[in-house]
Amino acid sequence: MKNHNQASRRRFLQQIGATSLVAASSPLSSLAARAKAEERILHYEKPISPNDTIRLGVIGYGVQGHFDLNTALKVPGVELAGICDLYTGRLENAKEQYGTELYTTRNYKELLDRKDIDAVIIATHDVWHARITLEALAKGKHVYCEKPMVYKISEGYPVIAAAKKAGKVLQVGSQRVSSIGYAKAKELLAAGEIGKLNMVNAVYDRQSSIGAWEYTIPKDANAQTTDWERFISVTATKMPFDAKKFFWWRAFKEVGTGVAGDLFIHLLSGTHFITNSKGPQSIYSTGQFSYWKDGRNLPDVMSGVMQYPDSPEHAAFQLTLQVNFISGTGGQEVIRLVGSEGVIDVVGNNISVRHSLMPEAPGFGGYDSVFTFSKAMQEEMRQEYDAKWTPEQRKRPVKEDIVFKAPDGYSDHLDHFTNFFDAIRMDKPVVEDAQFGFRAAAPALSCNASFLSKKIVQWDPVNMKLKV
Known part of the structure; x- marks a missing residue:
């Protein structure tokens, strides 16, 4: 398997070198840039020591939570340690995917209290992003928070301050900013x-x-299966159960x-x-x-x-x-x-x-006012224009x-998570802090x-x- 992975990565690098470029300005055409790409792609061929293993928790296991976890686990040395979601069906789904021994909870605070979790993905409803991010940083966890980072502008300032104070990695999940295509642009x-x-x-x-x-709503959706009271506890006003507002x-x-x-x-x-x-x-x-x-x-x-x-x-x-x-x-x-x-x-x-x-020369004639002048004026100005500007300057x-x-x-998504885990392991800045x-x-x-x-x-x- 290792040799297969190495061969695949080599093919990937060859593709990068052969990428269609109708110009000699490729950021991956120089030896230095190619080496950088190679370093990024081949970095995880090195063995990951137990000390470098990152134990990951997921808070919010809906559509994006599933995608994020699936991508995160493709980075070697990352292990799943627990999943939190308010809907019971998603916790059942998590155990069906990762085994009955997987730690699951409906209370994110319990997941944050676990000492065996190093980092968390926050993929909840937007209204919960800032609160959970602040508590995760306070508990010493590294944070990958889905976009938008906050639900209200006023929440941004305490999140920025908390990230700085905690000294932990916080990366926001707009994965395209890690794209090699965006880097080229x-x-x-x-x-x-x-x-x-x-x-x-x-x-x-x-x-x-x-x-x-308009995502599919499960048949068993109700105030109990979604922990509705906990869900709306962070909202500005109390609301009766509404499956649409949840899903x-x-x-x-x-x-x-x-x-x-x-x-x-x-x-x-x-x-x-x-x-x-x-x-x-x-x-x-x-x-x-x-x-x-x-x-x-x-x-x-x-x-x-x-x-x-x-x-x-x-x-x-x-x-x-x-x-x-x-x-x-x-x-x-x-x-x-x-x-x-x-x-x-x-x-x-x-x-x-x-x-x-x-063109270097300004326009003259065609859809222009010159044809509205007297013929004598048109001819005089035409001669002056021809004397000043060569045919080449007019092209x-x-x-x-x-x-x-x-x-x-x-996959820019995989690159984004690779950047996140690299930042944790190597104390590097992230692209989207x-x-x-x-x-x-x-x-x-x-x-x-x-x-x-x-x-x-x-x-x-x-x-x-x-x-x-």
Whole structure:
């Protein structure tokens, strides 16, 4: 098996070296960069000593909890130590998957009290993220918290302070920021490949009931099987049992953060990573209930417009955000960075760059006012233009496009968890710490605030504070 894994990794590296690049600017084309990729991929061929084993607990074992745990356990030296969930059926499912001896509980505090747990995945409803994160850090656990890091902007400051005080690793779960494709886009932008950035168009559309969060609700769902009273103990108001609020929770503002917290956050995290941005200064969002009229109180179609200021990290640019849950495209995810000389399209982990450069000479003739002048004036100005600008100066310069494709089988989710566990073992910084996570969460949550208030939200991206 070991030899098979080594051969697979070697093939993966060969794929990286042979990745389609219609330019000699690949971040993986140099020997140094290739060595870095090799170090990342082959790192875990080294034996993991018992002292380096990381015992993992999972709090919230729904859809994302399952995906996160499955990926985390692919990193060698990681062991499952316990699972917490409020719904009894998911605890039964956990024991069916990992054995009857697995420790399970409906009380996350009991899991955090266990001395044999080093790190936890927090994949609960959004409304619980900050509270459990604070308690996990206080108990000395490393934390992988799903996005958005917080449910309310006010929760961000204590989480940042607690992470700093605890000296433990806190990584937020927007896995795309660990993508080799995003790293490529970041390099190309910084190299000036598309000139000066001025706009980003980011879209995350879906077209399915599951994509719109209408997850299957189990037949035994009730206040007892979901521990409803514990579930709503953290909410602002008490609510009677509602299976939709428990299982379709993203659609309800009482416990979730809607498309802004689920999908805008991915687009914001990716944009911030690629541009090195600290965030926008003004935020406006609008939405509508277009198709999934199932009792939800957060929109199924939503757009946002954000203005990013001129900063040491980047020139001023405008960001547009879009989520459409009944999109006739069938669904799409793309971050398009528009510059003065071209466009970078980030689609999943793949990158394409198309160039469009302005000619050196200004325009003259065609769809222009010159034909409205007298014939004498037209001729005089034409002669002056021809004398000043050569035919070459009037042509648009041509620059080869670039295509970067991640190798088959590549997983940014696995890279994100690898980064998390590397940070624990080697005391390394993570790519998405509490500050990064908050700088993405705050603008996303502000989109909900803007939609509900119908007002523009002003934000201080440097000091991470709302402007009154």
